[in-house]
Amino acid sequence: MPEQPLVSIIIPTYNRAHLIGETLDSVLAQTYTNWECIVVDDGSTDETEELLSTYISKDDRFQYHKRPDTHLPGGNGARNYGFELSMGEYVNWFDSDDLMQPEFLNSKMIAFTEKLELVICSGWYVRNNLSIIKDIDINVNTSLFKDYILKNAKIFTPSVLFRKSFLLKKPLFSCKLIRSQEAEFFSRVFFRISDNDYKIVNEPLFLYRQHLATKTGLDKVYDFNFKYAHFFVHLANFKRGVEINDQDIIQSCYENIILILIEAIKSNDKRLVNVIFDFLKKYIIKKQFVCIKVVVFLMKSTKFARYRCKAYLTGLNVVVNRNILIEFS
Structure with a gap:
């Protein structure tokens, strides 16, 4: 043997x-x-x-x-x-x-x-x-x-x-x-x-x-390092999806990044919000991934969050109602 x-x-x-x-x-x-x-x-x-x-x-x-x-x-x-x-x-x-x-x-x-x-x-x-x-x-x-x-x-x-x-x-x-x-x-x-x-x-x-x-306890506590790590992984895979032109991967990673953005806005995390906005400016506005459609609720946010959203969303094709419902198309 x-x-x-x-x-x-x-x-x-x-x-x-x-x-x-x-x-x-x-x-x-x-x-x-x-x-x-x-x-x-x-x-x-x-x-x-x-x-x-x-x-x-x-x-x-x-x-x-x-x-x-x-x-x-x-x-x-x-x-x-x-x-x-x-x-x-x-x-x-x-x-x-x-x-x-x-x-x-x-x-x-x-x-x-x-x-x-x-x-x-x-x-x-x-x-x-x-x-x-x-x-x-x-x-x-x-x-x-x-x-x-x-x-x-x-x-x-x-x-x-x-x-x-x-x-x-x-x-x-x-x-x-x-x-x-x-x-x-x-x-x-x-x-x-x-x-x-x-x-x-x-x-x-x-x-x-x-x-x-x-795990439940960790998920309830907002932590910049945890959320940034999630964003980092989704961003890397978003880029890989772009490289191989796979719309399912692009869509999934984009949706996850938007969900992280929501949490960052609700937690008044200016650092991560700015990082994610930089991603959106680079890949969504300039690259025009028109195939991506995401509907998200920002719920109740801080004055900072409302100000940042209002200022940023003027550059996107969006619909905003009183619940801050945002549709990217």
Whole structure:
């Protein structure tokens, strides 16, 4: 039987001592056995290091590293550092609160051929207690890039097993964004990828834990950095849509940018409003994407927002009523 190629599992972590043990146990349970598991700590203050020492003492396939100062703080600095340390021919990033099914690696490695650069699997959304919420759908009907952007293909960090050589000359996870780094990374990687370069294993092979209370709380608090990160990703994909002349992508990204603009106006975020207005001036007025039609409600806004809208909308073909209903055509 041929020797199994080495797979590097890279797990960033921060104060997850209460959860990461379950993750590491699921790694130990893999039927594919030639792996190394690189855990990179982003500055934990809990018992993460002590817990990892017990796993390393039992199995030397586990490694524990602390993110060095040469890499910016955050999960992405840890992910990128783990990649630099990795020795495997294949790489699979994973999260420190999620779990692998026993066939997680084996099923993806069986699917790999010499011509493939990556294999994508499905999973389950689960609650904190690991009860299943629903399947993670991966529907690719057009292209991997387009269906990812349009959210038909739900792909997350644990989903993808990469051939390491495919990533060597590519920028990895952006440390400049504090949110949407996963979407930014996959958008770049999937853009113009050939159908012959990837394969989908449409069976649930991992448990993707949903911390609903945390996500709900974050969504309720307006944060410039969060909203700018969302805008940055949608803008990059808008430009890619223009490059390949895909009106569905252009429309979707444009609508999302307008929704971010609404939130920025309601929160009196002058910085982001100005950034988005600059985008509108450059791409909507000058380029005249007349195929795009968006109807949005700005609801109740501040004096600043009303003033900015009134001043800006004079340059667009719009209809404004008492509810500040804006139709771009």
